[in-house]
Amino acid sequence: MIDDDRIEEAAYQIMCKAAIDIPDDYLQGIKGMIDLETGDLSAFVLKSMVDNWEAATEDRRPMCADTGLPRYYVKVGDKARLTEGFVALERALRAATARATHEVPLRPNRVHPLWRTEHNNNVGLNAPEVEWSFEPDVDWIDITTVHKGGLFGSDYRMLFPGDGINGIKRFFLDTLIAFGKRGLACQPAIVGVGVGGSKDTCMQLGKQAACLRVVGDPNPDPKIAELEAELKELGNNIGMGPMGFVGSSMVVDCHIEAGFTHTGGMPVSVHTFCLSSRRATARIHADGSIEYRTDPRWFTPYMRRETIGWEAPQPASSSFA
Amino acid sequence: MGSSTTGLKQFRLKLPATAEDIARLEPGMIVYLDGIVYTAREGAYKRVLEDGVALPDGLTELSNANFHCSPAAAPDTDGSYRVGGVTATASFRFSKWMPQWLERTGTKIVIGKGGMARDDYVNILVPHGAVYLTTVGYGTGALLGRGIRAVHAVHWLEELGIAQAMWMFKVENFGPFIVDSDLQGNSLFATHGDRVNQRLEALYEGLRPPALHRYGETDDRRKEVM
Numbered sequence: 001m002i003d004d005d006r007i008e009e010a011a012y013q014i015m016c017k018a019a020i021d022i023p024d025d026y027l028q029g030i031k032g033m034i035d036l037e038t039g040d041l042s043a044f045v046l047k048s049m050v051d052n053w054e055a056a057t058e059d060r061r062p063m064c065a066d067t068g069l070p071r072y073y074v075k076v077g078d079k080a081r082l083t084e085g086f087v088a089l090e091r092a093l094r095a096a097t098a099r100a101t102h103e104v105p106l107r108p109n110r111v112h113p114l115w116r117t118e119h120n121n122n123v124g125l126n127a128p129e130v131e132w133s134f135e136p137d138v139d140w141i142d143i144t145t146v147h148k149g150g151l152f153g154s155d156y157r158m159l160f161p162g163d164g165i166n167g168i169k170r171f172f173l174d175t176l177i178a179f180g181k182r183g184l185a186c187q188p189a190i191v192g193v194g195v196g197g198s199k200d201t202c203m204q205l206g207k208q209a210a211c212l213r214v215v216g217d218p219n220p221d222p223k224i225a226e227l228e229a230e231l232k233e234l235g236n237n238i239g240m241g242p243m244g245f246v247g248s249s250m251v252v253d254c255h256i257e258a259g260f261t262h263t264g265g266m267p268v269s270v271h272t273f274c275l276s277s278r279r280a281t282a283r284i285h286a287d288g289s290i291e292y293r294t295d296p297r298w299f300t301p302y303m304r305r306e307t308i309g310w311e312a313p314q315p316a317s318s319s320f321a
Numbered sequence: 322m323g324s325s326t327t328g329l330k331q332f333r334l335k336l337p338a339t340a341e342d343i344a345r346l347e348p349g350m351i352v353y354l355d356g357i358v359y360t361a362r363e364g365a366y367k368r369v370l371e372d373g374v375a376l377p378d379g380l381t382e383l384s385n386a387n388f389h390c391s392p393a394a395a396p397d398t399d400g401s402y403r404v405g406g407v408t409a410t411a412s413f414r415f416s417k418w419m420p421q422w423l424e425r426t427g428t429k430i431v432i433g434k435g436g437m438a439r440d441d442y443v444n445i446l447v448p449h450g451a452v453y454l455t456t457v458g459y460g461t462g463a464l465l466g467r468g469i470r471a472v473h474a475v476h477w478l479e480e481l482g483i484a485q486a487m488w489m490f491k492v493e494n495f496g497p498f499i500v501d502s503d504l505q506g507n508s509l510f511a512t513h514g515d516r517v518n519q520r521l522e523a524l525y526e527g528l529r530p531p532a533l534h535r536y537g538e539t540d541d542r543r544k545e546v547m
Contacts, residue, residue, distance in 0.1 A: 041349065041499070041513075044329055048457045048464070048497055056406070056463035064462040065393040065406035105395035105405050108483055118482055151411070163531045170528035177521065182435035182510050184411060186459050239520040242458065243435075243499075245513045275458050 002141060002284055003083045008092035010282035010290045014145045015070060015100030017280035019062040022053040023294035026190070026277040029215035029252040033188060042247025046188075049242075049275055063276040067106040068147040070097055070122055071129040073212060073298060077138035080286065093130060093143070094123050109150070131204075136302055136310055144281040144296040146211045153185035153272035156203055161266050165227065168195065168268055169234060175270040176235050176250055183243030186274035188252050190215060191235065193228075194269040197259030206269035209255035211279060212298035219256055220304070228254045242275070252277075257299065260306075333494070337385040338430055346452055346500045348509040353496035357384040357473055357489055358432070360391065362410060364485025366418035368477060369425070377476045377487065381427045384489065389415060389433030391484035393462070394472075402472045404490070408460030409434035412453075416441050423449040434459050436501045436510040443506040453508070454498040461497065468495030 030046060037043040056063040072093050082089060098121035101108055110127045111118040122128065135142075155175045159167045172193065179185035192210025194202040218225035232254040241247020261267060283291045301313055329351050334342055336356025346352065359380065368374045389412045393405040412433030419437075422428065423445065431437075431446065432454045446453060456465070473489040481487075502508045534546045 040328060041509075044351070044499075045457050048461050052458070052461040052464045055467055059463060059467065061463050061466050062393050062406035064458075064460050065391065065408040065466070066410065066460070066462075067393055067406075102395050105393050105403060107391055107393040111482075120482060157531065157535075158533060160532050163529075166528050167531050170525065170531070173524060173528070181514055181517070183459060184435055238517070238524060240517045243455070244510060244517065246516050275460075276462075 001081050001083045002286065003288060004088040004092045006284050006288045006290065007089055007141070007143065008096050010284050011072070011093050011096030011143055011145070012100055013290070013292065014143060014280040014282050015096060015106070016104055017292060018070075018145050018147050018278040019067050019100075019104050019106055020056050020060055021280070021294075022056070022063060023214065023277060023279060025214040025216060025294065026252065027053065030188065033249040033252065037241060037247055037249050039241050039245055039247030041243075041245040042241030042249055045242040045245070046249060053276075062104060062106065063278070064274075065107055066149055067104075067109070068149045068278065069109060069127070070100070070106060070145055070147050071131075073131050073133070073144040073146065073208070073296065075133045075135050075142040075298065077140045078134060078136050079139040080141050081139070090130060093128065097122050097128050106147075133298070133303060135300060137312070139286040141284045142281055142297070143284070144212065144279060144298065147278035148211055149186065149274055151184075153179045153189070153274075154203075154207070154270065156199065156267070156269040158199075159266045159268050160264065163266060167266070168193070168227075169231065171268055172231055172270055173234065173238070176272070177238060177240070179272065180238070180240050180250060181244045185272040186276075187242055187272060188249040189272040189274050190277060191231070191251050191254045192271040192273070193231065193254065193256045194267075194271075195256060195258045196261035196267065198261070199267055201259050202261075202267040203269045205257040205259055206271045208298060209257040210271040210273045212296040213255045214295045215253040217253075217255070221258075224256050224258065228256050231256075336430075337383070340429075340450065343429055343450065343452055344504055346503060348500050348503055348507055348512070350500040351496070352454055352498045352500055353494050354386065354468075354498070355493055355495070356386075356491075358386045358388050358492050358495065359384045359490070360388045360486075360488045361422070362389055362391065362415060362485060363418070364481040365477065365487045366415060366422055368481070370418055370421050376426065377474070383473075385426070385428050386430040386432060387422070387426070387428045389431070392488055394483055394488070402475065404469050404472065405466055406462030407465040407469065407490075408458075408462040409456040411435045413438055416445070419445050420449075423451055430454060432456065432498060436508060439508065439511050442502045442508050442511075446502060447504065447506040450504065452500065452504060453502040455501045455510075457497050457499060464497070465495060468492050
């Protein structure tokens with residue numbers, strides 16, 4: 001049984017970690033880019049970012065003052081049981097958001113879209129978002145928070161099968177260049193691409209691809225993985241670096257997620273996470289213990305299933321089988 | 322003025338900045354600030370320029386550097402404020418208020434994210450003897466947070482909230498910033514943008530436009546989307 005106070009504690013801690021500590025996969029990705037960067041200003045920017053992440057961790061202060069729109073992704077094990085219910089879980093997530101906003105502190109970005117009124121705690125109408133998924137055969141709950149800016153760097157377009165892979169490439173370039181100029185997208189970043197689904201699923205998949213997969217984690221479909229590598233190279237070949245300066249650092253990694261779509265269409269979305277790629281995950285076990293990590297492990301084989309039912313894939317045969 | 326290991330020129334600038342110091346700034350130079358910096362964005366601009374509320378007393382004497390920023394800050398129990406991180410917000414959105422604002426406040430240094438639209442340097446900043454500094458990244462929120470020694474004052478916190486209030490920060494070795502524009506209106510973003518643009522045509526070679534266009538992609542309202 002998992003108590004809601006454990007959920008609140010875990011949610012609060014990941015709010016702090018996401019705001020302050022750069023995920024290691026992203027840090028290593030950026031360090032690799034510095035070595036390849038030939039633009040002097042672009043290289044200066046990347047080195048300054050590394051200095052900034054060190055300062056954030058040392059001082060326990062947010063890496064970026066725009067702590068974005070804090071939100072949650074919850075994966076509930078099929079065998080997990082809550083002492084109270086899901087309403088209590090959602091309350092715990094909201095309480096942790098408000099407390100973290102005051103104590104980290106996070107910037108209280110969330111306002112009513114029309115009246116611009118706010119509660120100064122990042123909680124309000126439809127905020128923070130909570131997205132749900134499930135995992136068979138396990139009794140833990142994973143909670144991930146993502147702090148992503150909300151203004152620039154994402155776009156959606158309805159393409160058609162006739163537009164083909166080249167159509168995706170063109171739209172990918174359009175989005176990176178539109179928001180890459182002057183660095184509005186806060187590149188280099190992990191770029192997520194959603195292909196297919198209905199319009200909202202397309203946006204959701206692309207955003208999750210950007211925010212919930214780590215650098216160096218290719219799509220398990222080898223042909224999609226190939227396209228990911230191709231798009232990454234295309235982005236880094238634009239000739240643009242951080243802040244839109246001349247350079248070669250745009251895409252730290254590119255992740256594509258696909259969903260079955262209407263037979264006549266090929267909707268595509270592109271999302272750039274940011275230079276601080278803020279994410280953190282907590283696993284709450286059935287005994288109430290909590291483990292923290294930076295890899296959300298959101299896209300499991302179960303999430304990517306194509307079948308009606310679910311049977312766990314057989315492990316690959318080992319040498320002594 | 323010194324030279325760092327990166328080969329980029331560095332400059333430590335005292336605020337309020339003198340005309341002589343501002344004239345020495347060149348696009349691409351790295352700058353650190355000492356003195357008082359104030360934040361103002363749409364909330365403060367509207368309040369003063371549209372609602373007619375008076376500027377805080379002594380603003381023009383204290384600081385001539387307007388930071389387009391909202392801090393991650395929270396009030397402490399003793400009435401002071403904890404400022405965690407500081408990063409800029411995109412400046413182009415504030416263009417319509419800038420001419421009047423520079424006029425009213427005597428601001429000479431605009432600090433933000435992404436610079437201004439190309440014409441704004443010549444039409445707005447240059448006539449007011451003002452230059453633009455850009456934050457790095459964006460953003461180096463923790464490094465900039467370290468440079469803030471104290472909150473000198475905060476105005477309109479209740480009316481505008483933490484993000485839109487006018488914060489006056491006492492800063493020391495506050496940076497890094499990159500000089501975007503000079504007193505002639507040259508802009509680093511513009512020159513780098515031009516260089517990037519030269520390659521774009523080749524990049525798009527062989528990539529046909531999509532079958533379905535978007536209404537409003539051009540100003541020609543008679544155009545269909547197919």
